[in-house]
Amino acid sequence: MRADITLLLEGTYPFVSGGVSSWVHQIIRAFPEWRFHLVFLGSRREDYGPMRYELPSNVAGLETHYLFEPEAPPPLEVLEPSPQVMAEVEALHTSFLAGVPPAQAMARMASMYPTLLQGDHLTREHFLRSRAAWETICSRYKRFCTDPSFVDYFWTVRIMHAPLWKLAAIARNLPASRVYHTISTGYAGFLGALAKAHHRRPLILSEHGIYTKERKIDLLQAQWIKDNRNVFQRDPTEVSYYRSLWIRFFEWLGRACYEAAQPIIALYEANRQRQIQDGANPARTRLIPNGVNLARFAPLRAQRSTRVPPVLCLIGRVVPIKDVKTFIRAMRRVVNVLPEAEGWIAGPEDEDPGYAQECRNLVASLGLTEKVRFLGFQKVDELLPKIGLTVLSSISEALPLVILEGYAAGVPTLATDVGSCRQLVEGLTPEDRALGPSGAIVGIADPTALADAALALLTDEARWQAASRAAIARVETYYADQMMFDAYRKVYSEAMERG
Numbered sequence: 001m002r003a004d005i006t007l008l009l010e011g012t013y014p015f016v017s018g019g020v021s022s023w024v025h026q027i028i029r030a031f032p033e034w035r036f037h038l039v040f041l042g043s044r045r046e047d048y049g050p051m052r053y054e055l056p057s058n059v060a061g062l063e064t065h066y067l068f069e070p071e072a073p074p075p076l077e078v079l080e081p082s083p084q085v086m087a088e089v090e091a092l093h094t095s096f097l098a099g100v101p102p103a104q105a106m107a108r109m110a111s112m113y114p115t116l117l118q119g120d121h122l123t124r125e126h127f128l129r130s131r132a133a134w135e136t137i138c139s140r141y142k143r144f145c146t147d148p149s150f151v152d153y154f155w156t157v158r159i160m161h162a163p164l165w166k167l168a169a170i171a172r173n174l175p176a177s178r179v180y181h182t183i184s185t186g187y188a189g190f191l192g193a194l195a196k197a198h199h200r201r202p203l204i205l206s207e208h209g210i211y212t213k214e215r216k217i218d219l220l221q222a223q224w225i226k227d228n229r230n231v232f233q234r235d236p237t238e239v240s241y242y243r244s245l246w247i248r249f250f251e252w253l254g255r256a257c258y259e260a261a262q263p264i265i266a267l268y269e270a271n272r273q274r275q276i277q278d279g280a281n282p283a284r285t286r287l288i289p290n291g292v293n294l295a296r297f298a299p300l301r302a303q304r305s306t307r308v309p310p311v312l313c314l315i316g317r318v319v320p321i322k323d324v325k326t327f328i329r330a331m332r333r334v335v336n337v338l339p340e341a342e343g344w345i346a347g348p349e350d351e352d353p354g355y356a357q358e359c360r361n362l363v364a365s366l367g368l369t370e371k372v373r374f375l376g377f378q379k380v381d382e383l384l385p386k387i388g389l390t391v392l393s394s395i396s397e398a399l400p401l402v403i404l405e406g407y408a409a410g411v412p413t414l415a416t417d418v419g420s421c422r423q424l425v426e427g428l429t430p431e432d433r434a435l436g437p438s439g440a441i442v443g444i445a446d447p448t449a450l451a452d453a454a455l456a457l458l459t460d461e462a463r464w465q466a467a468s469r470a471a472i473a474r475v476e477t478y479y480a481d482q483m484m485f486d487a488y489r490k491v492y493s494e495a496m497e498r499g
Contacts, residue, residue: 002035002175002176002178003035003037003175003176004034004177005034005035005036005179005180006036006038006175006177006180007028007038007181007182008039008180008182008183008195009024009039009040010041010042010183010186010188011041011043013025013038013040014038014040014053014055015040015048015050015051015052015064016052016351017052017317018317019208019398019400019401022401024183025056026484027488028055028056028058028059029056030485030488031488031489032057032058035059035060036058036059037059037061037063038059039170040063040065041066041188041191042064042065044066044068045066049350052377063170065166065170067163068159071162075129078125078129078131079123079125079126079130080126080130080131081122081123081132081133082121083132085115085122086133088108088111088112088115089136091108092105092109093140095108096248105255106259106279109252110197110256113198114197116165116168116194117171117194117197119169127161127165128158128162137154145241146241147227147228147240147242148233149228152226153242160246164190167187167190167194171191171195171197174198176199177199177201178201178496179201179202179495179496179499180195180201180203180204181203181204181205181206182204182206182257183206183207183208184207185205185207185257186211186212186250187253189253190257192257192260193259193261196260197260202496202499203260203262204261204265204492205258205261206288207265207266207267207398208290208398209271209396209397209419210274210398211254212278213396214321214396215246216247216250217321217396219246219247220239220243221320225242225246226240226242227240227243254278258275258278258279261284262284262495263284263285263491264281264284265285265491266285267288267290267398267399267420268289268398268423270419270420271419271420272285272287288484289399289420289479289483290401290404290484291404291480291481291485292401292404292407292475292479292481294408294475294476297381297409298408298409300381300384300409301410303385304410305385308388308461308464309387309388310340310342310388311341311342311343311344311388311389312327312334312388312414313346313383313387313390314327314343314345314347315402316392316394316402317351318345318347318348318351318359319352320395321394321396322393323416323445324345324355324359324393325362326393326445326446326450327345327391327393327447328359328372329362329366330447330448330450331343331366331451332367332368332451333447333448333452335371337451337455338455338458338459342372343368343372344372344375344387345372346377346383348377349376359374380402380405385409387411388457388464389412389414389439389457389458390413391414391415391454392413392414392415393416393450394415394416394419396418397419398419399420400415400419404475404479407438410472411468412439412457412464412467412470413438414439414440414450414454414457415440415441415442416441416444417441417442417444421441422441424438425439426441427474428478435470435474436466436470438467438468439457440453
């Protein structure tokens with residue numbers, strides 16, 4: 001069935017809760033006059049639970065795809081790709097090397113889309129099973145790999161490239177749509193580029209964080225990426241070969257999406273500049289900040305106690321990028337000074353159970369079992385009237401909806417200096433800054449600074465009230481959801497007319 005807008009969603013709505021998913025739900029519900037089709041891309045089926053959202057009635061369809069499911073058994077007979085196709089593959093990979101102009105590489109990549117999308121000239125089986133592919137992998141290992149393990153190189157290349165054929169098949173079979181809209185670069189963004197090439201319809205990109213940057217953080221911390229060099233071969237200042245290979249892979253996927261998308265939307269100016277730095281055409285970029293439903297959250301102000309509750313609440317997923325451990329360590333210092341204080345962690349723990357357990361162990365080791373509570377997923381409307389501060393100790397954020405929701409309910413925030421948090425707390429323009437600070441900003445991974453800033457706000461009633469007034473004024477002036485909906489109505493309408 002034809003859809004007006006097909007949303008391309010990687011690891012998020014409707015199976016993962018969080019800021020991006022809440023935003024997607026907002027957008028779908030804001031435009032009941034348009035029919036949405038949803039494409040969810042995940043890693044493996046068992047990594048996700050049931051849907052976390054009830055799909056609005058204007059969702060015409062939902063398809064789910066898992067890019068790293070086990071492979072089917074190999075065929076009895078392996079067909080070889082043509083020498084011409086393999087030469088094109090070799091030329092494409094050579095164009096990714098340092099020193100080659102990115103525009104040249106992007107042109108080569110775009111020229112490969114028809115081959116990939118046709119589904120018979122260069123198949124997944126060609127890549128995984130043919131002698132020609134084996135010889136190409138061996139040749140490039142000898143020429144470029146600085147790590148001694150061929151086995152790791154072989155499997156890294158296979159795992160890295162195999163999802164591209166799944167994405168091509170998904171793109172071929174997408175239902176007709178007036179517009180494709182991807183909510184990140186990465187695999188979803190590459191799917192968007194393929195969908196545009198195959199169906200000749202416009203592609204819109206909205207980035208909440210910067211996918212490539214966040215992937216890079218994940219990859220630099222990942223334990224599953226090996227560095228087989230011995231201590232005499234290893235320069236500790238270098239990123240290992242395989243980490244570098246993965247990072248470059250996602251950088252090129254990001255460029256492919258930027259090349260295909262128009263417009264390219266960021267939530268705030270620093271991210272727009274980062275998109276340009278990563279290859280986006282400045283003329284196609286624009287800013288549309290998040291917005292919240294003021295009518296929903298403003299009544300919560302009347303439910304608040306006259307006394308500021310000494311409760312610090314981290315609302316978010318319990319995952320490393322939220323740096324929940326810094327929040328827990330800060331709570332040890334907060335409780336030392338303000339014994340009645342409590343720290344609440346309100347968010348799902350199932351995305352990274354190992355990290356969640358480490359956080360619980362840290363709470364126990366710091367003697368905070370009675371003071372730091374893991375609440376799991378909570379209704380934010382019920383939570384906000386009971387807390388004194390929303391806290392984000394994240395090492396990476398975009399424009400967090402949870403800060404704006406807290407503001408709308410009159411709750412100041414304490415956040416690390418990431419993403420747009422400083423803009424949200426201190427203001428962007430002179431008029432915005434004149435409203436005053438709506439909380440405080442501290443450096444990342446600094447529990448002492450986080451604790452001291454929290455104590456300064458919670459123990460000074462006048463200061464907290466001023467921050468609360470600034471929070472309400474800021475969200476009402478700059479971050480109402482209707483402003484965001486008006487901007488997206490224009491984006492969709494323009495794309496539909498253009499397509």
